[in-house]
Amino acid sequence: MGNEKGLTPQAEDFSAWYNEIVQQAELASHSAVRGCMVIRPYGYRIWELIQAGLDGMFKATGHQNAYFPLFLPKSALDREAEHVEGFAPETAIVTHAGNSELEEPLVVRPTSEAIIWPIVRDWIDSYRDLPLLLNQWANVVRWELRTRPFLRTTEFLWQEGHTAHATESEAEEETRRMLGVYRTFMEDWMALPVITGLKTESEKFAGAVRTYATEGLMRDNRALQAGTSHNLGQNFARAFDVRFQTEEGEHDFVWSTSWGVSTRLIGGLIMAHGDDTGLVLPPRLAPYQAVIVPIWRNEDQKGQVLESAARLAEALVGGGIRTHLDGREGMNPGAKYYDWERRGVPVRLEIGPRDLEAGQAMVVRRFTPDGEDRKRPLSLGGITEELETLLVRMQGELLAEATERRGANTTRNVESMDTFRDVVESVGGFVFTGWCGDEGCEARVKEETKATIRVIPDEEFRSSDPPTRCLCGEASVAEVVRAKAY
Template identity: 50%
Template structure:
């Protein structure tokens, strides 16, 4: 059961002596300044830091271990749905980007361009990929002759570059890591199905692995990916009530196929253009996890992705006590080591109180405290990160109980996040009231007449945007809250990251 939960052998991330920060600082309270709270948590937990180049970040080992855990689990889901991994280059001829009109319009302003190489000016500029549609479909065009060559189901893990004005660690950086799936299909139905399959995979990943509830739906025309026919998305609510796009899946139609001559001879002998899809999630999800579960003591990690799921903190005075405590700790380590990612914090230079605070900042889901009194009584103390609830557990049962407790924590985190989101989401029909309230955060389910103009007015008036046209919420016709015109269903509107 647990092997399934963890999806394989636990990672053994070492506790290097210099692994903990040398600073002992407190995090700015969320209620005081959410933005600073976020930055503090990311830095204190040693997830990432700013790089010398503005807009770039260094992902530190603890943050990268977190990303790796996310990546590995998603990678398995991607492969389980029939996709293969491949790798395409980072440098793309500038002319490629220009072949699809909407695409170039959307991405040209944020491209970094290489103009020189080998000490000489290049004959053709190269752009650092902001996304890889162009280079990938250029290659697919060479690989596809007949309908028998379809579908192509490829994914790549890569870095991409987008010139950003207002960077935030993980949420918006010039370079970020992601996964981009790119597929080619014989007909529209199959491509549409693929687009939805990818989106459902993301939903399952967000909710099942990250314990982050999401709203599934379609983007409005304004928010649509440059070059797509339809863009689907999952939207999550952060602790300040703002929305964060956590993943997107695009039905590209034949736009790129036409631009790159990705065509094939069909069964009936006719030449047809292929239908494409692309879909991705990025390191932004690390930021999403921070802002979904964290509190004023720092990070709180869902067990499934936590680099350390359990940390044992030994407590002792004399050498005798030390020996007894460490022996019991060692026994639990040995019993649990195969099933959970557990570490023993036996560093001598820090006191227990220090270690408690430290691992709380880093969001370790469960802590085991073992002191002389516990050794004497034959039990240990479990403390959950999410609410500091303590539990006395007989020493002999501790290791075997861990998987169950971690499972419960995972579930509690999801339930808690879901309750928070539902508490901050409501239907609204009065535009004046909406304008007054939307600034305070939360999701608003409102009727919208479906026009770009009305959407622009809402953004102009309130800075809030239509996050998505949800699949499962807000059903039923009504009148647009702005214009009073007919509306087929409610949409989700919120301030967004």
């Protein structure tokens, strides 16, 4: 707590900066099991706020939570051909339990399609039971070789939506709806502008007909796939024989979707907004939106200041502002400032004897738009309302800043491989190019530049005058967004 270890500047080594900030802000620790992280209270609180925000949006769109088992029989995973090919190599397998060897090994879920559909088929008789709109908050396990806290861990926490529909178009509508929910959450809560679009065949979910994704840009100009939404067509319904009686009395397989976001979002938050001072949290997802640091020079002052600080904290909490009074002994105010800036708290309130006399607190913002003063006094009367307004404004400023940064680091209309190579090497960021539609070409560009096709962007993100040629010189069939990515 309150360590004053240095932080590697982002420009020097972004990856070192990331690992240090995860440790120093006490977001996560390593565990004895390779690739399994511990989410510490400060990091977990961010996850709770993410959960609350998303869960409200899922329920508002008619979804209900349920809970399905952690294990599935190995044979169940094998039922959908592409699915097993995609996931089997990453699974953890339970072979023994209760002191004896199992007849059939169990797979620890890497995702739950192959668990959910064999069960849910019994819940569906007719079109009246559709749509079935489920979501699950759970842990999943994918055995990864290279892991990084939040971004890629062996076990991670996530939500996985699973829905069944009577028609293909309803399933597609749901897939797009949830992509939209993710986008809204990322922009309005995380202050992270995202490009939405379709994944190419080689990048789609194993077992999906179509995968859509949201892609955000991090401060090192690499892309992060933040959420995915899959139209599964009738693939899983066929594999698990999930049928229903239509309104016309026929029988048909249901059309299903799945969609998920994970604790990876915390990695996205860190890398989208953090700076050389530390974490920068958007007010809506900050465990503490305001931290009060009391200042005193002697015992007399201490009593008075602490009492006023406690009253202020109570008033702010009463006004719905997540507030923490840092009354730690044996630590000077400067060290506390340093600690909370590192942890990304949006607003610090300094309160000392002179402030009390003047009936004010000194408000220090974690970030401001360029050129504006970070620090100004606020009168204690009406401070709750002032802070509410300020936090809303800061939320907007953070999104505006990230959007501007994305704009500055987006290059459009790149038509030649030489230019593409240059842009990827020098700037990075999102690069809009044409694509011939060939998977071999997609793979060659990735091989050579490490930049992949992130998405075939949705219409509103497309260029008004898109490239007519792919990087290989062939005619373009679709404009794509390419980037190096996490």
